[in-house]
Amino acid sequence: MRSSRPRILHVPTALLLLLAGVPARAQLIDTGTPPTVANWPIFPFGRASDVSYASLGQSFTVPSGTTFTQLNEFDFWLRDNTITGTTPFYAYLFGWDPATRMTGGSYLFRSTAQSYTGAATPTEFSFVTGGINLTAGQTYLAVLSSVEFPDAPVVLRPGATQTTSWPNDTYAGGSSFVRNGPSGLATLTGGPWSLAGGTGTDLAFRATFAAPGGGGTSTVPEPSSAALLAAGLLGVVAVARRRRTR
Helix, strand or coil, rough: HHHHHHCCCCHHHHHHHHHCCCEEEEEEEEECCCCCCCCCCCEEEEEEEECCCCEEEEEEEECCCCCCCEEEEEEHHHHCCECCCCEEEEEEEEEEEEEECEEEECCCCCCCCEEEECCEEEEEEEEEEEECCCCCCCEEEEEECCCCCCCECCEEECCCCCCCCCCCCCCCCEEEEEEECCCHHHHHHHCCCCEEHCCCCCCCCEEEEECCEECCCEEECCCHHHHHHHHHHHHHHHHHHHHHCC
16 A cells, blocks of 8 residues: 655746745846957046046936846946056946936945056946935936046057047947036036937946845845745755655
């Protein structure tokens, strides 16, 4: 006579329960990788002259209909082998009005001081925000600028000629912008920005989102999800034990 034992979950069922308890990964906005030739993006970047500063911006739109609205990190890539020395700068995050091409007042985030040294290969800069809750469907502008460093001119290498390389505008939720003006934050907030390249393109840019209250690149399972995860693990273990005793 067969002994009566509780019915064991089949492997597919156990795995489905296991996967149900795994937290969802964060959402990304990614405009693509930078080109390996020419300068990226437009330069000079920093103090272009004694009275003018060139600032760079990439607008992006938080996806609608999602709970992933906490901006945890954003990244830029820079490449310019025509300059010598280093260029100090900050990264900023502003609200953005696409109709007027203007930032929305005070910045929402400012990084620690950074510096860029001209190089023949793209350099990635990552900015961890600590978690900024944004609004789904709204557009924002991420900025790199030296306007708070008035004593840092850009110096060209002897005989170097600066060129510009702009990719296509492949990201529908935003575009790249430039703003020239004197030192001080008023340059970033006091007037409209210009489309980079004149027609609209993208910088090499990436933004990482999580659900509000989540950390890193994933969210912590809620109690119900944790229970499903435990049930899935128990089911897998039970199936394995049953097969060993056959």
